[in-house]
Amino acid sequence: MRLVTWNINSVRLRIDLLMKVVERLNPDVLCLQETKTPDEFFPVDAIVSKGFAHHHFSGMKGYNGVAIFSRLPLEDGQVHKRVGKNDCRHISAKVKRKGGAFELHNIYIPAGGYEPDPVTNDKFQHKLDFVDELAKWFPKERSAKDAMIAVGDFNIAPLENDVWDHKKMVGVVSHTPVEIEKFAKFQKSVDFYDAVRHFVPDDKKLFSWWSYRAADWDTADKGRRLDHIWVTQKLKSALKSHEVLRDVRGWERPSDHVPVVLDLKDAA
């Protein structure tokens, strides 16, 4: 089973790029973030025509928005409000996979603004609250024994080699100690395992995002790993391979994020 997650930065603007990604990867399950589209304008038919008969999404005007498309049946689609807002950042559905069903969580954690100070920057406060809530919600509403996969744009690069320069980035939102501490609590809450770092050692740089502002993103390579795929322990033995589609960042009118792929063995 092949799973792909991608912060597409507007699904309507980049539907053609999405078709290319789907043709190249032939995923079974596709998770998107920052679709930036109210549900009534979502380009459902184009994606369904590629064989994704099952879908579950939640979008709004202009911002945010998350979507799951699947060749495998989906059940029990849910939209999760976070920190009292209705801002389309967390959905879930059960995926009927050969080798055992699992619950898939597609999450878009707030970016958090510029100043890494929750007192002066309420966007940063919102981000911290959002991660705190996830850390409490998962053990309360779910169990570490469940088969679950959590994917998405988590907007936090936790490891030193998840950013281009740890020392220069330590005070920059996405790599500050307080974010990384809360991120770790969220991960530990139901014992999520980092399915991408399973394949790439911690001492090797790995990025999934490069700023639009960098003149030459490829040469400068000042990236961050903001997009994640986690699995609960039950699925650890099914991990097969991964891929980060770096070259997609070099396509015409790209997203600033690239697709991240995980392959699971059919038999658990």
Next chain:
DNA sequence: ATGCCCCATTAAATGGGA
């Protein structure tokens, strides 16, 4: 070295991204 950008909304600015 968060910066020179990009997107959506709405009408040439603004807010958000990270």
